[in-house]
Amino acid sequence: MSDNERDYIQSIERGFAVLLAFDASTPNPTLAEIASATELSRPAVRRILLTLQRLGYVTGVGTRWSLTPRVLSIGQHYTDTHSLLDASTPRLLELAKQTDESASLGVLDGPDVVYAARVPVRRIMSINVSVGTRVPAYATSMGRALLAWAPPESIDDVLDATNFTQLVPGTITDRQAILNELAAVREHGYALISEELEQGLISLAAPVRDAVGSVVGVVACSTSTARNTVDQFRVNALPHVLAAANGLSEDLGYRA
Numbered sequence: 001m002s003d004n005e006r007d008y009i010q011s012i013e014r015g016f017a018v019l020l021a022f023d024a025s026t027p028n029p030t031l032a033e034i035a036s037a038t039e040l041s042r043p044a045v046r047r048i049l050l051t052l053q054r055l056g057y058v059t060g061v062g063t064r065w066s067l068t069p070r071v072l073s074i075g076q077h078y079t080d081t082h083s084l085l086d087a088s089t090p091r092l093l094e095l096a097k098q099t100d101e102s103a104s105l106g107v108l109d110g111p112d113v114v115y116a117a118r119v120p121v122r123r124i125m126s127i128n129v130s131v132g133t134r135v136p137a138y139a140t141s142m143g144r145a146l147l148a149w150a151p152p153e154s155i156d157d158v159l160d161a162t163n164f165t166q167l168v169p170g171t172i173t174d175r176q177a178i179l180n181e182l183a184a185v186r187e188h189g190y191a192l193i194s195e196e197l198e199q200g201l202i203s204l205a206a207p208v209r210d211a212v213g214s215v216v217g218v219v220a221c222s223t224s225t226a227r228n229t230v231d232q233f234r235v236n237a238l239p240h241v242l243a244a245a246n247g248l249s250e251d252l253g254y255r256a
Helices: 003-007 010-020 031-038 042-055 069-080 083-099 141-148 152-160 175-188 230-251
Strands: 058-061 064-067 102-109 112-119 134-136 191-194 201-209 215-224
Touching: 010 031, 010 042, 031 042, 042 058, 083 102, 083 112, 083 215, 083 230, 102 141, 112 141, 134 141, 141 152, 141 175, 141 191, 141 201, 141 215, 152 175, 175 191, 191 230, 201 230, 215 230
Parallel strands: none
Antiparallel strands: 058 064, 102 112, 102 215, 112 134, 191 201, 201 215
16 A cells, blocks of 8 residues: 555535535435435445535434535635635626626636635626536636636646537647647647537636746636637736736736
8 A cells, every 4th residue: 555545535525525415406305315425335425424514514304414604614724825816806897897798717627617705797608607617628618718828737637637628619629739739729828629529619718827837727717709809808807817817916926
């Protein structure tokens, strides 16, 4: 057994698997539904639920379980320890005001981009996008802007973990084509995608750097093909997206 295997605590993994079984489609699952979703035995799920209940993270009524507000404290700890989120709020508000489009802050988590902050102006995606929503990095402007300046080994790790799915007809699913797109993003300084994640969705993203120049997030802005062409959106929104990303980078101590 390797040192990594000895240091791995499986019970913690199972506990998080149970917490993640609560989602929009099953906000109040039964023990059996959680067992099915996590592929854990019912006795194991029961012990985990009772432990989480004792800690105050879940509650049970009858045969169904639900999360308690205490789970919000986990995300709050992340917010409190990441100055990026605090600094992003005024920048995103200003970007949304300037463009009259939704503005977001994205961070990379494995093969996905997670919405870390968002100022919605109107709903333009079929999914209900909010803080914590995950989208695949390979098919989004945010993901490509995050990956473009990542070390080659990090890019390989993300692409190795990616399930390339044809989400819509325009989705790029070829690995080498994705790498070519990342090279273009580095050359241009921003990422622009049209109708790869969803039909009718156009999005722009630019990198946010910390004090040492590492890309730690992206500022993004999205619109629909019903309101803008790709060229119109580039002309009208790109200067504001770049200004917001550069301003947020300066807030974090970056000096070009």
